[in-house]
Amino acid sequence: xxxxxxxxxxxxxxxxxxxxxxxxxxxxTELYLGGLGTNAKLLWDRVPPEVEAFDPExxxxxxxxxxxxxxxxxxxxxxxxxxxxxxxxxxxxxxxxFWAPELKYAGFDKVVLRGKSSELVYIWINNDKVEIRDxxxxxxxxxxxxxxxxxxxxxxxxxxxxxxxxxxENRVYYASIEQGxxxxxxxxxxxxxxxxxxxAIVVRGTKDINIAQPAEYLGLCNEVLEYIKYREDHPIPxxxxxxxxxxxxxxxxxxxxxxHTENFMWGNSRTRRKDxxxxxxAEEWTKTMEDSRTRLISCYNCPMKCGATISMPGLxxxxxxxxxxxxxxxxAFSDLDFGLRIAQKATExxxxxxxTPQVMAxxxxxxxxxxxTDDDFPGMPDDSEGRFYWLLDxxxxxxxxxxxxxxxxxxxxxxxxxxxxxxxxxxxxKTEQLPLKLSMLNPIYFLMYSTGEKMNITQIEGQFPQAPxxxxxxxxxxxxxxxxxxxxxxxxxxxxxxxxxxxxxxxxPTVPMVCDIVDWQERMxxxxxxxxxxxxxxxxxxxxxYHIHNYPKFITSGAGIEMDEEKLTKAAKRxxxxxxxxxxxxxxRRADEAPPExxxxxxFPELETELLDAYYELKGWNNxxxxxxxxxxxxxxxxxxxxxxxxxxxxx
Amino acid sequence: xxxxxxxxxxxxxxxxxxxxxxxxxxxxxxxAVHAAPKFSSNNPARSRIRIIRDxxxxxxxxxxxxxxxxxxxxxxxxxxxDGKEYDECxxxxxxxxxxxxxxEPDSGxxxxxxxxxDEEDGPQCVKWCLVDALIYEEREEEVAxxxxxxxxxxxxxxxxxxxxxxxxxxxxxxMAKKG
Ligand code: SF4
Ligand code: SF4
Ligand code: SF4
Numbered sequence: 001x002x003x004x005x006x007x008x009x010x011x012x013x014x015x016x017x018x019x020x021x022x023x024x025x026x027x028x029t030e031l032y033l034g035g036l037g038t039n040a041k042l043l044w045d046r047v048p049p050e051v052e053a054f055d056p057e058x059x060x061x062x063x064x065x066x067x068x069x070x071x072x073x074x075x076x077x078x079x080x081x082x083x084x085x086x087x088x089x090x091x092x093x094x095x096x097x098f099w100a101p102e103l104k105y106a107g108f109d110k111v112v113l114r115g116k117s118s119e120l121v122y123i124w125i126n127n128d129k130v131e132i133r134d135x136x137x138x139x140x141x142x143x144x145x146x147x148x149x150x151x152x153x154x155x156x157x158x159x160x161x162x163x164x165x166x167x168x169e170n171r172v173y174y175a176s177i178e179q180g181x182x183x184x185x186x187x188x189x190x191x192x193x194x195x196x197x198x199x200a201i202v203v204r205g206t207k208d209i210n211i212a213q214p215a216e217y218l219g220l221c222n223e224v225l226e227y228i229k230y231r232e233d234h235p236i237p238x239x240x241x242x243x244x245x246x247x248x249x250x251x252x253x254x255x256x257x258x259x260h261t262e263n264f265m266w267g268n269s270r271t272r273r274k275d276x277x278x279x280x281x282a283e284e285w286t287k288t289m290e291d292s293r294t295r296l297i298s299c300y301n302c303p304m305k306c307g308a309t310i311s312m313p314g315l316x317x318x319x320x321x322x323x324x325x326x327x328x329x330x331x332a333f334s335d336l337d338f339g340l341r342i343a344q345k346a347t348e349x350x351x352x353x354x355x356t357p358q359v360m361a362x363x364x365x366x367x368x369x370x371x372x373t374d375d376d377f378p379g380m381p382d383d384s385e386g387r388f389y390w391l392l393d394x395x396x397x398x399x400x401x402x403x404x405x406x407x408x409x410x411x412x413x414x415x416x417x418x419x420x421x422x423x424x425x426x427x428x429x430k431t432e433q434l435p436l437k438l439s440m441l442n443p444i445y446f447l448m449y450s451t452g453e454k455m456n457i458t459q460i461e462g463q464f465p466q467a468p469x470x471x472x473x474x475x476x477x478x479x480x481x482x483x484x485x486x487x488x489x490x491x492x493x494x495x496x497x498x499x500x501x502x503x504x505x506x507x508x509p510t511v512p513m514v515c516d517i518v519d520w521q522e523r524m525x526x527x528x529x530x531x532x533x534x535x536x537x538x539x540x541x542x543x544x545x546y547h548i549h550n551y552p553k554f555i556t557s558g559a560g561i562e563m564d565e566e567k568l569t570k571a572a573k574r575x576x577x578x579x580x581x582x583x584x585x586x587x588x589r590r591a592d593e594a595p596p597e598x599x600x601x602x603x604f605p606e607l608e609t610e611l612l613d614a615y616y617e618l619k620g621w622n623n624x625x626x627x628x629x630x631x632x633x634x635x636x637x638x639x640x641x642x643x644x645x646x647x648x649x650x651x652x
Numbered sequence: 653x654x655x656x657x658x659x660x661x662x663x664x665x666x667x668x669x670x671x672x673x674x675x676x677x678x679x680x681x682x683x684a685v686h687a688a689p690k691f692s693s694n695n696p697a698r699s700r701i702r703i704i705r706d707x708x709x710x711x712x713x714x715x716x717x718x719x720x721x722x723x724x725x726x727x728x729x730x731x732x733x734d735g736k737e738y739d740e741c742x743x744x745x746x747x748x749x750x751x752x753x754x755x756e757p758d759s760g761x762x763x764x765x766x767x768x769x770d771e772e773d774g775p776q777c778v779k780w781c782l783v784d785a786l787i788y789e790e791r792e793e794e795v796a797x798x799x800x801x802x803x804x805x806x807x808x809x810x811x812x813x814x815x816x817x818x819x820x821x822x823x824x825x826x827m828a829k830k831g
Binding site for chain 2: 069070071073098105144148157180181205206207208209210211214215217218225228229232294295296297298299300301302303305309316317318319
């Protein structure tokens, strides 16, 4: 018997309309765990670098994490992986919500789509009964609307629906896949779904998930719940409220937006408004939020309530979480009322809340600077809000200038020319980043930004405080119950970290310390993504309930795979390296690994070189960021080194 | 004969629909605690508590499984509460032919909440609902003493439904003679 996982993938060939239930190899679970890990293995094995995002041979994989569907609190992530049209690299975006557990109860760990359907279809998985159904009547419908219509036509109110909107149908490079309160947004995976002609995947499952060592596993789950309660009662002192507790940043709960609005950039990630926040705005925005927010809501099996149901007067209800609350507001120099209204439309269209506002602000900046002209924007209103709505409608339909903008700032700038690339200034690996511009280089963030392959800093950072605490006694207090560190040396790094003087940034933490910290941060995210755990209860917050010390026990008692910290660390390194291998084979190299040039005002080129050199070495990569034959062999990835040698990427 | 009045502890769960966030942790743990062996599997479709949930209409009603009923009732009325429209069934605890709630997925056998009587620390759904949508309460109530043994009655009733009351009585009579 397989435990925690079902042991089956659902393989669907859309070109031929073929549906197959395929047993998976339990040895792969041992090596790559599940979720992202086994997704990466499938992409490596079956999608060679010649295959482009919109080729029928590209796979679109919906992987439920290894522990999804078990009683482990907050374990509900679907990891969607494919080749991204935007980066041309491997995209892996995660969504919370309810879809992954439902898939497990239906008896599958993954849905693997290949080929292309000539007509728009949706896939209906009802336990073992799987159908490809006509979706022509859903063409152009919103993602939230689609979910409702399908639940009604199937008479299945409990079915979980992952759907795309018009943006995905029209292959917008930053189209998302929406699922109730959650979405998988980065990397344009919604565009790949649209390209494959799939409007939605609908799941209902009523089967059991088995646990290898029931009493031990539930004991661990109860410990996690106890710790969550403890952390709710003991927020971390001295850090800002959204970082003090657990969960995703509590944007739906928190009204005080002084920090975001005064520290993040407005417009096309350009303008800092230092004295923006005042009582009047606070009062107005609080009212907007309170009038529209009907309820705080959670993902499957989680008490954290990171999302909210939003009903703006006169608009259909939708659900939201996190920082998309402010991205539209700030890109358009507007207010929260506008932000929540346009987000309703963008959610129905199925668009990434980070890239979309930035692309629109970029277009308007090009207009302001004469690179684009009024002729490119026929009929566009004069006011900022009106312009954003106008652009949004053009982008998702790929009409006029919208067709160019639908490829994101990087590709749009290439097409537009005339120096437009200077305005696509906030990208890493062709992907729009959070609108942040800071003063002095932070070595930890430098490495995370540069080497991250998840494209989103919130999915790379975490665990280690973002800044030193001013007083030593305060730091001492912090490390007292810091049980999550893999080793006590991390406590020492933090204890000695000062805001000013010798032990301050950018030269402290020292290069080896920085590498160590970033490696830990990244490892935890990769483990979460294989197990299906929400980063909000694990790799993202300070002092989370899940960590490197209890995870092995969860895997042993849940999935019945003997695990310890060392073996887990190695497994995570294995599939992390495999993700890199997929991207290396697609041409990614050291030159691509850089934060936006203007991310920090004060840069330290020599130190930055030293950081990358040292980090690559720690990871077992050569000086160009390519995993070495030796390290690949050590991880049992001989097949990767053989391929690299055959392709001339590595020497014999 | 007139029944004597006596006080008895009634175990109840107070359900605060305003607190529910729709996470379904209660369904997870209920199904896990009733698995055999305990916790060896879980499956919300076997849970004895269900969240009647319609997020876009802000409807979240945790319902604990009550009696099995052989035929659906006439209840098709609507309740308007705080501007939200609820089906009458949203509050009903019955395992009833008109819906899939409270039935074992494979056998279709009815499920009923047993208040986790085998658990030392009481109802597990309450324990796992960290947001206090479910609160365990014990109340003293006066009851007539000679109330029939409930489970026996339910068992007999479902046998009667299955085989017909007459056959059942004949069988019982036969058994009594043998006895
Ligand atoms: S912490 Fe928040 S985002 Fe994470 S699973 Fe829980 S409700 Fe979802
Ligand atoms: S555990 Fe509580 S909050 Fe979650 S669905 Fe059940 S009753 Fe609602
Ligand atoms: S009290 Fe126990 S049996 Fe009843 S619904 Fe809650 S967990 Fe299930």
